[in-house]
Amino acid sequence: MKILVPVKRVPDPYAKVTVLPDGSGLDTTSLKFEINPFDEIAVEEAVRISEQREAEVVVVSIGRAECEEQLRKALAIGAHRGILVETDAELDSLGVAKVLRKVYDRESPDFVLMGKQAIDDDANQAGQMLAAMLGIPQMTFAAKIELLDGSVRVTRETDAGQETLEAPLPCVITTDLRLNEPRYVALPGIIKARSKPIDRHSLDDLGVQAECRVRVLRLQPPAPRGAGRQVQNVDELIEALRAKGVLGS
Amino acid sequence: MTRALAISLNAGDAEPLAAFCQALGVPFVLLAAGGDAPVDVGAEKIVRLEGDIPPADALSAFIAEMADGFDLIVGVAHMAGKDLLPRIAGLLGQSMVGDIVEVLSASERRFLRPVVAGNAFAEVEVANGPFVASVRATAFKSAARGGNAAVETQPAPSQGSTKRVSVSEAEGGRPDLTQARVVVSGGRPLKDAETFERLIGGLADVLGGAAGATRAAVDSGIAPNDLQVGQTGKVVAPELYVAAGVSGSTQHVAGMKDSKVIVAINTDPDAPIFEIADFGLVMDLFDAIPQLIERLRD
Ligand SMILES: Cc1cc2nc3c(=O)[nH]c(=O)nc-3n(C[C@H](O)[C@H](O)[C@H](O)COP(=O)(O)OP(=O)(O)OC[C@H]3O[C@@H](n4cnc5c(N)ncnc54)[C@H](O)[C@@H]3O)c2cc1C
Ligand SMILES: Nc1ncnc2c1ncn2[C@@H]1O[C@H](COP(=O)(O)O)[C@@H](O)[C@H]1O
Numbered sequence: 001m002k003i004l005v006p007v008k009r010v011p012d013p014y015a016k017v018t019v020l021p022d023g024s025g026l027d028t029t030s031l032k033f034e035i036n037p038f039d040e041i042a043v044e045e046a047v048r049i050s051e052q053r054e055a056e057v058v059v060v061s062i063g064r065a066e067c068e069e070q071l072r073k074a075l076a077i078g079a080h081r082g083i084l085v086e087t088d089a090e091l092d093s094l095g096v097a098k099v100l101r102k103v104y105d106r107e108s109p110d111f112v113l114m115g116k117q118a119i120d121d122d123a124n125q126a127g128q129m130l131a132a133m134l135g136i137p138q139m140t141f142a143a144k145i146e147l148l149d150g151s152v153r154v155t156r157e158t159d160a161g162q163e164t165l166e167a168p169l170p171c172v173i174t175t176d177l178r179l180n181e182p183r184y185v186a187l188p189g190i191i192k193a194r195s196k197p198i199d200r201h202s203l204d205d206l207g208v209q210a211e212c213r214v215r216v217l218r219l220q221p222p223a224p225r226g227a228g229r230q231v232q233n234v235d236e237l238i239e240a241l242r243a244k245g246v247l248g249s
Numbered sequence: 250m251t252r253a254l255a256i257s258l259n260a261g262d263a264e265p266l267a268a269f270c271q272a273l274g275v276p277f278v279l280l281a282a283g284g285d286a287p288v289d290v291g292a293e294k295i296v297r298l299e300g301d302i303p304p305a306d307a308l309s310a311f312i313a314e315m316a317d318g319f320d321l322i323v324g325v326a327h328m329a330g331k332d333l334l335p336r337i338a339g340l341l342g343q344s345m346v347g348d349i350v351e352v353l354s355a356s357e358r359r360f361l362r363p364v365v366a367g368n369a370f371a372e373v374e375v376a377n378g379p380f381v382a383s384v385r386a387t388a389f390k391s392a393a394r395g396g397n398a399a400v401e402t403q404p405a406p407s408q409g410s411t412k413r414v415s416v417s418e419a420e421g422g423r424p425d426l427t428q429a430r431v432v433v434s435g436g437r438p439l440k441d442a443e444t445f446e447r448l449i450g451g452l453a454d455v456l457g458g459a460a461g462a463t464r465a466a467v468d469s470g471i472a473p474n475d476l477q478v479g480q481t482g483k484v485v486a487p488e489l490y491v492a493a494g495v496s497g498s499t500q501h502v503a504g505m506k507d508s509k510v511i512v513a514i515n516t517d518p519d520a521p522i523f524e525i526a527d528f529g530l531v532m533d534l535f536d537a538i539p540q541l542i543e544r545l546r547d
Contacts, residue, residue, distance in 0.1 A: 013500070017368045026369065093335065094344045116331075117481065121371075122364050123347055125335035128305070132339025137306050137411040140332045143474070153414065157474050159259055159328045159427075159483075161418035165304055167411040177464060177481060178474065213344035213376040217359070220370045225506065228527040234540040237512065240528050246489040246510050247545070248430070248457060 001055040003046040004109035005079065006100055007039040009063055009070045010120045023218040035070045038115025040077070041175045044182040045145060046113050047078035053147075056080050060103050062096060064088050068198060075193035076185045082198035089203070089210030093125035100130050102206040109170065111152065116141050116174040127174040137167035141176040250355065253277040253321040255292070256312065257284030258302075258329040261428050265325055267291055267392035269384045272352045275321065279398070282308060282405065283329070292398040298405040307409035309336040316341055319379070326383035327427065327483070338381035345381040346373055350388035366480040367503035386427060387486035387507055419473050423450075423459045426476065431458025431489045434478055434505070437465040438494035438534065445471045448538045449493065455545045461485065463501050479504035493534040497522025514538070 011017055012032040020027050035043070046057040059074040060083040061067040071082035085099055104112065112131075117124035131138035139154035143162065146153040153166045157176050203210055231237045241247050255266035255277045263279060267290035270277040279292035283302040286295045296315075302308060312333075316322060322337055324330040326348045338345040350370070351361040358375045360382075426432060433456065435449035445466065453460045462472035464479060478485055480503040490508035495501060497513070497520055505511070506525060513526035514537050523529040530537060 011365065013366075016499075017365050019369045026365065092344050094338065094342075097339060119480070120365055122366065122480065123345075124331045125338070125345055125347060128332065128335035129339035129345075131306075132309065132336045133342075137304075137409070138332075138336060139411065140305075141328060157328065158416075158418075159475060161416070161473065161475050163416045164414040165411050166414050167306075171411075176474075178468060211344075213378070213380070214346050215374050215376070216364075216371045217374050218372045219364070220361075220372065222363075222367055222370060222506070225511075225525050226527075228511070228523070228525075228529055230523075230529045230531065232530075233532075234530070234537055234544060237528055237530055238541070238544055241489065241510070241512070244510050244527075246431075 001053065002107065002109040003049065003055055003057050004104060004107055004112045005039070005042050005046050005057060005059045005074070006112070006114045006126070007043065007059050007061050007070050007074050008036040008115070008118045009033050009061060009067045010036045010118055013037055013119050019219045019221045023220060025219060033066070033069070035073050036115050036118050038117060038119070038175050038177070040182045041177065041179050042113045042115055043074045043077050043079055044180050045175065048180065049147065050078065058083065058107055058109065060085065060100070062087065062091065062099050071198055072193050073185070075196040076189040077183065081196060084198055084200050085203065085206065086200055087203050087210060090212045090215070091210055092212045092214040093123045094129055094213065095211035096126045097129035097133060098211060099203065099206065099208050100126065101133050102208045104130070104134060111170050112172045114172070114174055116176055127172050131172035137171040138174070139165050139167060139171060140174040142173050143176050143178045145173060145179070250275045250321045252319050253323055254316065254319040255279050256322065256324040256333070257281045257286050258324060258333065259284045259327060261285060261386065261425065262325045263287055263290055264392050265384055265386040265389040266323060268389035269323060269349070269352070271392055272389065273355045278319070280312070286400070288398045288400065289394050289396055290392045291396050295398045295400045297400055297402045299402050300405040302405050303408040304411040304413055305333045305336050306411045307406045309333055309340055310409065311406040312337050313340040321380060321382060323382045323384065325386050327386070330383050334381050334383050341379070341381070343378070343380050344375065345383070346375055347383045349382055349384045363503070366499045367506060368499060385484055387484055419475060423453060424457070426459040426461055426478070427483055427485055429459035429487055431456040432461045432478070432485050432487045432505070432508070433458055433491045433493070434461035434463065434495055435466055435472065435493050436463040436495040437469065439466055439471050442471055448534065451542050452491065452538050455542050456489070458487070458489070463495050492522055492526070493538060495522055496520050497525065
């Protein structure tokens with residue numbers, strides 16, 4: 001069995017990120033970059049599957065040469081080999097999905113396991129677009145994955161609770177936060193990962209063009225909220241809320 | 250943009266979809282696939298799907314079939330919309346603008362959307378040609394009312410290769426989190442499901458509101474997943490948001506910052522939640538909430 005796991009390089013989710021004064025982008029000085037947390041969960045899940053049964057976990061990242069760091073991290077978690085599609089072109093999620101489709105065609109995995117959303121663009125689109133373009137089922141926001149014979153059963157988070165879906169392989173599964181808790185990678189894992197193979201490709205090699213039809217023109221900082229005040233006790237709080245008229249009748 | 254297909258998947262979707270189409274100034278057909286479709290929000294026509302709504306593969310194929318003649322397909326950015334809309338875009342080979350909070354220019358096709366957990370807002374421009382969009386319901390609250398759209402019904406498509414095995418939805422009883430006038434949210438210190446329900450649920454009930462939670466509370470089994478508010482959960486903007494035992498992480502704040510009045514109850518005076526609260530109470534929630542319930546009950 002082969003599992004393809006796309007991983008994106010994104011700013012550390014716990015860092016304080018700010019917009020550059022001219023709105024041209026985020027201030028990346030002293031910003032650390034990590035694997036997108038949802039993708040890390042996907043790598044962890046794929047590696048756990050490969051520990052239970054014969055399976056190869058192939059990780060792929062699209063972006064600048066620095067994405068190798070995130071591929072190395074994924075290899076340290078236990079993925080077997082990496083693919084770096086090197087480009088500095090801007091891509092929207094459809095553009096990403098088109099590149100992933102080429103990688104899918106070359107690799108013919110049994111399924112694709114990926115993050116539900118990249119925490120920088122917060123789009124939540126690439127997995128669904130990839131599944132659509134491949135004409136295969138999708139099971140998004142997975143909280144639990146069970147592999148059956150030739151099919152897979154996913155318990156997924158919905159607006160009102162959860163539902164369980166079953167679809168034949170191949171398919172695309174996107175991860176939600178509660179699927180698993182990624183392992184801490186100790187030093188030997190990181191050292192071992194240095195010798196695992198990473199294949200490099202350009203968009204040209206793959207026969208795909210960079211596409212971006214939703215372009216970011218400028219970033220704005222969020223509007224600040226007006227300063228609040230402290231109340232000393234519950235009575236004072238109730239009084240303040242009454243005065244604001246938010247307590248109803 | 251000349252004509253939109255607006256897809257209503259959940260109760261309460263029609264209003265923000267109509268408000269968005271009105272802001273763009275485009276006529277729209279409202280497709281009710283599980284959601285509401287009032288006849289008086291200005292739709293040209295309403296198409297109501299009857300029967301069980303299938304998973305995204307079959308539903309997206311059905312909608313892609315009817316996409317001819319529309320240069321915009323739009324839905325609400327909740328989980329059902331996030332599952333379905335990008336798949337429709339993928340089938341049609343179109344790009345998608347998600348989580349729109351403002352129309353900057355309809356003629357120039359420029360929109361505003363939050364990125365990096367609301368730490369920034371991106372002004373985006375969509376290239377010419379048909380596209381797919383989703384809107385934040387919190388940003389398009391009310392549509393002009395009027396008209397009396399004709400309603401056509403069609404059977405919902407049957408399931409494709411993805412089968413629904415089971416559904417487990419929490420019992421209602423409280424207003425829907427995304428529509429409630431008041432939301433009371435609890436975090437990690439709530440200990441267990443019973444305590445969460447008694448304190449957070451109890452205060453929500455006396456305020457006629459909904460209960461919400463942080464990811465930490467959901468992950469530790471204190472609250473069900475559909476209560477998670479934040480970057481990767483639900484986005485809410487009620488009249489009153491009470492955050493008790495919530496530190497105020499960027500990811501949580503991304504889902505509630507646009508609430509009208511924010512109250513924070515936290516034992517740590519330096520908790521970041523106080524930076525965005527209108528009223529901050531430095532107090533143990535195990536004292537504060539029972540008192541609030543008691544005083545507000547009468
Ligand atoms: C990719 C990603 C996505 C995420 N998405 C979300 C999301 O959508 N929503 C979300 O909420 N989180 C999300 N998170 C998690 C987020 O980063 C925080 O970890 C989480 O919000 C913290 O929850 P909390 O405030 O309940 O817990 P804590 O941060 O542990 O805070 C608990 C607070 O309670 C206070 N406290 C303790 N005891 C008491 C008491 N007796 N009375 C009053 N106050 C008390 C403490 O002072 C503290 O401030 C995400 C994280 C990642 C990496
Ligand atoms: N540049 C990229 N390289 C590899 N995977 C990506 C890239 N961009 C997006 N993805 C994958 O697509 C998922 C959804 O991304 P998005 O649609 O941008 O929210 C991410 O969680 C990744 O798994």
